[in-house]
Amino acid sequence: MHAQDLLARRFETHRGHLRSVAYRMLGSSSEAEDAVQEAWLRLALADTGEVENLAGWLTTVVSRICLDMLRSRAARREDPMESLVDLGDTGYDSDPEHEAVLIDSVGRALLVVLDTLRPDERVAFVLHDMFAVPFDQIAPIVRRTTATTKKLASRARARAHGDATASSTELAEQRHVVEAFLTAARSGDLGALLAVLAPEVVRTADPAALPAGMALVARGADAVAKETLLLRNRSQVATIALVNGAVGIIVAPRGRLLLALTVSVEGDRIAAYEVYADPARLRQLELAVLPD
Template sequence: MDEHDGPAERFEAHREQLRAVAYRMLGSLSEADDAVQEAWLRLSRTDLDGIDNLEAWLRTVVSRLCLDMLRTRTSRREDPLGWQASALAGEDDPEHEAVLIDSVGRAMLVVLDRLPPAERVAFVLHDLFAIPFDQIAPIVERTPVAAKKLASRARQRVRGADTVPDAELGRQRRVVEAFLAAARSGDLHALLAVLAPDVVRRADPMVLTPGRETVARGADTVARETLVFGRRAKYAEPALVDGRVGVVIAPHGRLLLALAVTTAGDRVMEYDIIADPARLKRLDLALLSGG
């Protein structure tokens, strides 16, 4: 692709990269595509001879569009109960969206969604795409120094506070990953091996079928119940939940449920299924190291 190609050909050379940037900023494939399409419309009305660096120009346009979209959202992923019901029914991600989610990580999308718009844009551009702060500054309407501070604050929120030693987090993570693997595979024996004999499962009523107890006790009862949870486990990913290794469940990259998990040794002692939007909003969620 050279400078003598037409606007459409030159734009198409950058489309996938622009889509990747927009998706990480917005967490929605349809919104990301809208931002990219609007960037094309703006380019089609612009004299290319006045653009020194088309890649940077397009990235700036898409980033500003995403920032405006983030600022004008009326809710922060507070999806209606109807959407929750469809997700609980095991609705698959569309194929392309599922690939994008896997490339980013469900936990990353969940945590990014909790950032203020300018912090999210600065973090995505710098930490995920290595864009220098002198280019980020005009997008977020800050000085380069202030843009760097935005990304730094976002990074601290994404990574969480170092309140638990790495060795302890590593142990918790191994137990939680074993639990998820057993749930995904429907392996009752593996579940019994990772659950403590007197394990307790608590859950918000809204996630349970009518008549089911909000508290279940004992490895056999909890393990058999968890086999039903297994169909949701494909949307699950370990994350820090209130400073301990737990689980976020995020169909389409949107937080639906969280599991606050208590472990001891190599067993799960207790887990709490959190579905109430008010409780979800109060959770301190962050990525695990290396996540």
């Protein structure tokens, strides 16, 4: 067998792992594929006789490629939140099946939180916490000392887990109510929505969060429930998360933040919620993954 063909076969055995690493770093399946392909090109040009651990070598290469892509994205001031605000409802059902599977395997909330990290923090956190790569192997990738690399991952971990303002009991109660609301929205169950909304519930929203002509404030369970059914497709790409320390909802098509809801729970019902869509306001929110 030709040496290049043998090398290609060896590379293919690692492609799935490399794609997983790249996707968690970049949050985009197309960009992850680009990073993996670039890793293959570099391998094809390398002196493979000097590569003792191909899996480790490829992970390092694809991580450096992803870090460069993340830094380039930041330098161009690309804002995935702003670019998604204009998608409107037509964007909610456009996830390719394979990317939907990737999102589910990582979690929409975590992908959104990862997008708030600095490139070096994201790389350190993904490699160590998700793929168990030792810090002394990550340090050369991010060009930091081992001690500093540990701090990068620690800061990222703290951001990912957030700082809940409520007790664990209160969080559990909030979660039960918010999950019931989201489940009812996904299934289009008007009765279940009315059951979880307080009679005098108030919904407020940024203008960008609503179709043209829809009121910025909606009052009463009946009005809010019917509006929720009208915008039901949003719930298909929504998930619960910590929003400003309490249980809320984020809407994230393709794993990128589009909307965030802060929710006020009183007893076993939702008393009010606010929908954030303005990019500047979204950036001011503290988002984190809910603890299991």
